[in-house]
Amino acid sequence: MMKRSTLIRISLMFLVVGMYMFVTATADQNTLVIGTTDVVGDGGLEVAQNFDFYGFHVAQHNHEGLCTLEPSTSKVIAELTESCDPKDVISNNGLTYSFKVRSGVTFTDGTSLTAANVAFSFNRNLALNGDPVQTLLTDDIKDVKVTGPLTVQITMKQPDATFLSRVAGTNAAFILSFNSLTKDKDGKDVPVDKTTGELKGTPDLDKTVEATSTNLTGTIGTGPYVLKQYVAGQLAVFEAYSNYWGCAASPKFKCPSVRQIIEEHFNTSPALSAALQDGSVDIAWRGLAIPDINALQGNAKFSRVQPPGSSSVRYINFGVGKAPYDDLRVRKAVSLAVDRDAIVSKVFGGVNKPIFSMVPAGFPGQVDVFPKRDVAAASKLLQDAGYSASKPAEVDLWFETSGHYGTTEPDVAAVVAASLGDVKELKVKLQPIDFPGLRKGNKNGTISFFFLGWFPDFLDPIDFIDPFIGSGTKALGIYFNDLADKGFDALPATSTTATLLKAKNQAVNAKNVVALVNDLLTDATVKADPSVRNADLENLQRITADVVPQIPLWGNLSQFIILTQKNIGGVVQDASLWLRDWLITKAK
Numbered sequence: 001m002m003k004r005s006t007l008i009r010i011s012l013m014f015l016v017v018g019m020y021m022f023v024t025a026t027a028d029q030n031t032l033v034i035g036t037t038d039v040v041g042d043g044g045l046e047v048a049q050n051f052d053f054y055g056f057h058v059a060q061h062n063h064e065g066l067c068t069l070e071p072s073t074s075k076v077i078a079e080l081t082e083s084c085d086p087k088d089v090i091s092n093n094g095l096t097y098s099f100k101v102r103s104g105v106t107f108t109d110g111t112s113l114t115a116a117n118v119a120f121s122f123n124r125n126l127a128l129n130g131d132p133v134q135t136l137l138t139d140d141i142k143d144v145k146v147t148g149p150l151t152v153q154i155t156m157k158q159p160d161a162t163f164l165s166r167v168a169g170t171n172a173a174f175i176l177s178f179n180s181l182t183k184d185k186d187g188k189d190v191p192v193d194k195t196t197g198e199l200k201g202t203p204d205l206d207k208t209v210e211a212t213s214t215n216l217t218g219t220i221g222t223g224p225y226v227l228k229q230y231v232a233g234q235l236a237v238f239e240a241y242s243n244y245w246g247c248a249a250s251p252k253f254k255c256p257s258v259r260q261i262i263e264e265h266f267n268t269s270p271a272l273s274a275a276l277q278d279g280s281v282d283i284a285w286r287g288l289a290i291p292d293i294n295a296l297q298g299n300a301k302f303s304r305v306q307p308p309g310s311s312s313v314r315y316i317n318f319g320v321g322k323a324p325y326d327d328l329r330v331r332k333a334v335s336l337a338v339d340r341d342a343i344v345s346k347v348f349g350g351v352n353k354p355i356f357s358m359v360p361a362g363f364p365g366q367v368d369v370f371p372k373r374d375v376a377a378a379s380k381l382l383q384d385a386g387y388s389a390s391k392p393a394e395v396d397l398w399f400e401t402s403g404h405y406g407t408t409e410p411d412v413a414a415v416v417a418a419s420l421g422d423v424k425e426l427k428v429k430l431q432p433i434d435f436p437g438l439r440k441g442n443k444n445g446t447i448s449f450f451f452l453g454w455f456p457d458f459l460d461p462i463d464f465i466d467p468f469i470g471s472g473t474k475a476l477g478i479y480f481n482d483l484a485d486k487g488f489d490a491l492p493a494t495s496t497t498a499t500l501l502k503a504k505n506q507a508v509n510a511k512n513v514v515a516l517v518n519d520l521l522t523d524a525t526v527k528a529d530p531s532v533r534n535a536d537l538e539n540l541q542r543i544t545a546d547v548v549p550q551i552p553l554w555g556n557l558s559q560f561i562i563l564t565q566k567n568i569g570g571v572v573q574d575a576s577l578w579l580r581d582w583l584i585t586k587a588k
Contacts, residue, residue, distance in 0.1 A: 029588050030259040032568075032581070033280065035272045037287025039233045039265055044213025047171040049130035049205065053455055053577075054286070056171050058230075061238055061261070061581055062108060063174035063221025066099055066118065067167050071583060074459050074575040076168045079253075080105060080113065080175055080222060084164055086528070094159030094528065101150040105245040107177035108226045109217070115152040119144045119197025121176040122154070127203045128182075132172040136457055140166070146196055161528040162460045169458040169576070177220035183207035224256045224582045236263045238581065256582045257570065269407070276302065276563055282586065283571070284563045285579055289407055290349050293561055305562040307573040310353075310555035311360050312455045313464070314405075316397075316416075317550045319448030321482030324393045328487030329385040331548035334395070336371060336378040337426065339419035344554050347411045351561070352554045357541050358454075358468060360555060362575065363461040364530060365537030369545035370552060375422050381490060382425035392427040395420075398441070398450035402434035405453055406559065412451065442477025450477065453556060459575060462524055465540050468550055470521045478549045480517075483510040496542035513547060 041052030047059055067084035070077045078084040081099040089097050105113040122144040125133050140163055142155045156163065167173045182190040182203050187210075190201035212218025216227050224244045229237035238261040247255035264281065266272040269289035273296065276284040296302055316338070318325040325331055340354035355361075356368035387393045397420075399413040410432065417428045433441070441447030456463040467473070473480035488508055491498055497516070498508050506512045517540065524536035544550070560577050567587040572580060 029586055032258040032261050032282050032584060032586055034261065034263045034283045034285055034579075034581070035266055035275050035281035035287075036263060036285050037266050037269060037272055043130065044209060044232070045215065045218055045227075045230065046130070046209045046212040047174050047176075047219050048125040048128040048133055049209050049213075050171055051131040051135075051457075057579060058227065058236055058263075059171040059174065059219075059221075060223070060578070061225040062223040062227050062241075063171065063176070063219065064223050065167055065170075065173045065175060067164055069168050069459065069574075069576050069578070071572045071580060072574050076164045079168075080118075084168070086164065089164075094161075094526070095156045097154040097156070097163065098147070099152050099154070101152065102245065103150060104248075105222055106243055107179075107220050107222050108241050109177050109179050109220050110243070111177050111179065113175065113222060115146045115148060115150050116194055116197040117178065118152045118175055119146050120178060120192050120194075120199070121174065121197075123197055123199055124176065124180070124182050124192075124203060125172050127199060128205045128208055130172070130205055130209070132170055132457070136166045136170045137172055144197070159526045159528075161533065162458065162462055162525060165460045166458045169456075174219070174221055179217070180219040181208065181211045181215065181217075183211050187211070224254060225261065234265055237261070238263075254580075254582050257585045258581075261581050276565075279565070282565050282568050283584075286559060287406075288558075288561060288563065290347070290351060290558055293351070293558065293563070294349055296563060301566065303564045303566060303568065303571075305564065305571045305573050307557060307560050307575070307577055309360055309362050309575065310557045310560070311363075311459065311575050311577060312453065312556035312559065313355060313358060313360060313552060314412075314451065314453045314554050314556050315358065315550045315552045317442065317450055317452055317468075317476060317478055318548065319442065319445055319477055319479055320547075320549050321479045321484065322445065322448040324395065325448050326482075326484040326486050327385055328547060329381040329490050330393055330395075330487070332487075332490065333378040333381040333385075333393075333423065333426070334420060335545075335548050335551045336374045336381070337420050337423045338416055338551060338553065339373055340553055341373075342415050342419055343412055346415050347408050348554070348558055351558045352556060355552045355555050358544065358550070358552045359461045359464045359537070359541060360575075363464070365461050365534035365541075367538050367541055369541045371545075373419075378423045379425055382423065384490065385487060387425040389424040392425050394427045394429070395449050396429050396431045396447075398431040398433055398438060398447050400435040400438045400451070401432045402436075404435035405451075409451065443475060445477070445479065447477065452476065455577070461537050462521070465537065465544070466521050466525075469517050469540070469544060473549070480549055481514055483514055483547065483549075485510045491546060495546045496539055497546040500539060500543075513543070517543060 038054040040055040043050035064079050066081045068079040140160050142157045145153050147153050185204040187207050190203050225238035226241050228239045240256040240259045246253035269292045272284050273292040275281045344352045356370040359366040399409045420426050420428045469480050520536045569585040570583040
């Protein structure tokens with residue numbers, strides 16, 4: 001017999017979905033129910049503007065790109081093209097990418113995929129220039145030209161060794177049907193040349209997002225599923241596309257095992273856990289809190305899938321231009337005082353792991369560069385900076401309380417404050433705030449010491465470095481270009497930063513550090529040679545530990561632990577942390 005809570009939820013879902021009626025999650029082999037506490041972000045369903053994890057998850061089930069990431073390995077492989085191997089597609093010293101599009105592929109509206117669709121998709125999204133486009137594509141692409149019915153050429157502004165990874169991991173590079181909505185400032189459809197893929201008008205981001213953000217057919221892709229129902233913050237319903245090209249490909253590329261996917265959204269982890277236990281969801285994904293995970297530990301009714309490592313990292317940021325964080329000695333003292341082991345043991349029960357670099361273990365060029373805890377060394381630095389027990393450095397540590405990172409943020413903040421409190425020259429005041437307020441405050445510079453989390457925009461080590469000491473630091477509240485000279489006397493002559501500047505006959509000062517970082521970032525982005533890239537990446541990580549614009553704390557594994565009913569198979573977790581619904585199987 002079903003529990004009353006299950007019957008109530010099923011009734012409510014029936015009212016919302018209308019044509020989709022469910023009995024229990026386990027009753028129908030052709031229907032899979034996935035529970036999550038995650039929701040699509042502010043960009044809605046518009047691929048040129050959506051820049052959140054769950055939004056990408058929804059889009060990747062009914063859209064595809066030129067390249068994708070191979071399950072289990074996260075290697076870049078071909079998707080809608082015949083090859084994404086660099087030796088096949090890259091020429092002209094890295095300035096030209098030539099792709100041959102697969103034949104026989106149709107969009108879910110029945111129209112055929114051509115090279116002109118590829119040009120249209122890039123032209124459309126580059127013109128809209130939403131957040132993911134600006135971050136991942138705008139600085140790279142000069143133009144996209146059709147060179148034949150199934151061949152397309154992308155010309156770059158400059159070489160970029162990360163371009164294929166960018167294309168493989170972003171919804172901004174999904175290939176779209178000509179029937180996808182694109183609006184101008186008056187709300188009218190922008191015409192497109194279906195031979196060249198060129199737009200015959202000027203798209204408007206706001207109008208297009210307004211038209212597509214909750215529209216099931218706003219953008220139309222070639223994916224294995226069709227999005228049949230969507231209610232923001234409540235549910236998404238997918239149905240297998242009957243003419244999906246991957247089912248006929250040889251060898252088989254990907255083909256949905258389960259005909260219908262229902263993804264139900266829960267407000268709390270306990271509610272999601274209860275739904276798993278009463279059998280009304282097949283899978284609990286992204287949202288189970290540590291207490292609920294631990295409560296089900298060892299329960300033979302469920303299977304647990306955990307990623308081998310985490311590309312989701314948590315850290316503390318400094319606004320390096322604001323006192324007292326403009327003093328390197330203060331930032332280094334905080335770095336030495338923080339107790340990572342206490343965080344992962346007291347708050348996360350040992351599930352998450354301490355990290356000592358922003359680049360996760362397993363990525364090329366990764367090195368642990370931040371020091372282990374040393375309270376005495378932290379005190380010495382603060383004393384050198386003029387602070388004492390009677391006149392401590394006063395810091396406000398901001399953390400969000402609206403649930404963006406789950407329910408553990410206050411506990412993490414308390415543990416960090418306690419560890420910093422062991423340094424008598426530091427006085428910490430905790431500042432709770434909701435997530436929108438936190439982001440607004442660190443973007444406008446009124447909040448300068450705060451927790452944030454990072455999930456990569458694309459799977460390359462440069463994306464764990466550049467946003468924090470390169471192009472994106474203003475948006476993240478670090479303001480790295482405002483780095484000050486104060487406290488640089490504490491930087492040892494043997495440090496990587498001092499050594500590299502000495503080799504350039506340059507003084508060790510903030511201006512030269514910023515320039516050095518930009519040079520290394522450019523080199524690591526342009527150069528495809530792994531030995532050159534890895535040396536640059538290692539130096540960039542060591543410079544980060546030298547000047548401390550942020551402090552890596554822990555790898556976020558707990559948020560990506562998946563619990564399933566015993567009859568569920570095919571759940572794959574790798575460095576991408578994607579949940580690929582089309583791989584999932586369900587036995588009777």
